[in-house]
């Protein structure tokens with residue numbers, strides 16, 4: 160078995176199961192190994208049957224010692240069996256679940272969770288939940304990995320498939336020298352892969368994540384080092400000196416630029432008119448006005464007679480940029496086009512042709528821009544929005560569509576300077592520090608669920624004043640609801656609580672792209688009052704008329720992500736409000752959320768988030784929005800980032816990272 164083999168080489172995985180895996184983007188063994196559990200379940204500490212207090216709920220680890228019988232008692236079908244923990248026996252019964260006969264087998268061990276009763280002097284547990292913790296490498300595990308699933312694929316099949324690769328995992332060579340591992344207590348590579356999938360316990364899992372975070376950073380820096388060389392060698396083949404066009408554009412804006420925006424534009428023009436190729440990062444907090452800076456750069460490029468591209472991480476955002484820029488640029492005779500995944504094929508072909516012929520000056524789109532069919536006549540500038548959503552290779556793939564292409568990256572992720580120097584070693588950085596004038600600071604409140612009714616009343620008041628509202632719920636899948644408010648149901652609740660005639664719509668990741676676009680369009684045109692959404696709206700969406708952001712189950716999000724969400728309001732002149740509903744009544748989560756109540760500053764929030772995270776928090780509240788790394792968190796694993804840089808410096812490029820082969824395509828982003 161080799162990493163690059165199809166998963167069908169695993170015994171028991173036939174064509175059908177392989178199709179299910181394919182739907183998750185898993186084609187090879189390597190894909191499988193890199194599809195990490197999205198969660199781990201661990202159960203209450205099991206007790207002995209003897210120690211389980213009658214009338215209380217307990218978890219008991221026991222072995223089935225009888226055959227399973229199914230009895231008809233009046234209208235009930237009873238499934239009965241006996242279990243033992245080696246010291247005492249107990250009866251188990253389930254009602255009307257005769258299929259359990261095929262689930263349980265004599266000799267199997269399970270964890271049974273339920274309330275212990277006494278009947279006829281015998282301990283009994285009725286309707287128990289039952290769990291089978293995995294046995295990996297002959298060891299009973301304490302945690303159950305939960306994988307992303309799709310129809311036709313059970314968690315059990317997933318686990319089995321990973322277990323089948325054990326030999327391969329064990330044979331993995333570690334490229335990190337032993338002395339480095341020893342000095343920094345870095346887990347061995349194979350051990351890390353074993354434990355990310357089947358962790359013995361929380362502590363081991365944490366170490367496995369730390370090790371794999373190192374690998375992600377090392378690969379990233381390694382690739383950056385290769386890129387640096389090529390950009391350094393490049394002379395500026397596209398000298399863009401367009402001060403006049405940009406000055407006109409700026410003077411026609413309905414506002415005056417902030418100092419940071421002005422400086423950023425000056426830096427860009429100096430770069431693009433200079434001797435080398437531009438490679439610049441614009442860092443600015445949410446709502447600081449990075450789009451006009453990008454627009455100025457693209458305008459200068461088009462006016463100099465070259466082509467430019469702007470790549471956004473989502474279709475919603477790409478369309479938003481397109482709509483804004485197409486209108487502005489038309490006044491300067493600049494021809495624009497929008498290319499996204501859902502663009503109809505015929506339209507796509509027309510756009511490809513126009514780009515190739517040089518009939519389009521500026522193209523705005525998503526990953527769709529990376530396709531081979533997109534060929535430029537003379538590409539001079541690539542702007543990527545929200546850099547953390549794209550990998551280095553993706554950015555490079557786009558700029559490789561031309562020669563000596565200038566690169567501009569816009570990011571709202573607040574990164575401390577020390578880390579930025581490592582992560583963006585190859586880039587010059589312009590920072591937009593201040594927000595545009597006239598913005599009123601957002602008023603925040605962190606409240607419990609009992610405040611919801613008051614919040615609805617407040618929202619009704621805002622709608623009466625013609626403002627618009629965002630409500631964010633964590634997820635939409637039926638299976639993941641548990642105690643999480645489900646978006647679909649939530650819309651009904653809101654309808655019942657807001658005045659009749661309130662226009663409420665929902666937006667979630669499972670909708671088709673055109674449906675999402677339609678909703679966003681109507682929301683930005685003021686035809687929707689309340690947009691109930693999952694975090695699809697997180698990045699960059701701009702509707703200055705939205706004044707309230709209400710986040711349900713706010714405790715489930717990372718602070719930086721909540722800050723991004725909050726950034727969707729307070730983008731116009733009206734006073735805006737953010738209501739964070741804490742669904743968990745713990746003082747700890749309240750304290751964490753209060754950081755947001757007290758500050759609107761992204762840098763401060765990121766650093767507080769780091770301080771407040773306890774050792775148990777490493778999973779689940781990683782800075783999402785940081786999809787460049789799968790497991791690594793630039794804040795939490797800052798030491799690993801430093802170590803990766805030190806190792807690269809010490810050994811040069813002689814030590815190659817393990818390269819991930821996703822479906823056969825080598826990618827920097829895991």
Ligand SMILES: Nc1ncnc2c1ncn2[C@@H]1O[C@H](COP(=O)(O)OP(=O)(O)OP(=O)(O)O)[C@@H](O)[C@H]1O
Pocket residue numbers: 414415416417420443444445446447448449450451570571595596698699700701703726730
């Ligand atoms: N100098 C300015 N004065 C007033 N308004 C401005 C100024 N610059 C930008 N704006 C407006 O502020 C809003 C936010 O700008 P923009 O969408 O560029 O923010 P951003 O930096 O991209 O934020 P995010 O990271 O959240 O996407 C827009 O409506 C924009 O027109």
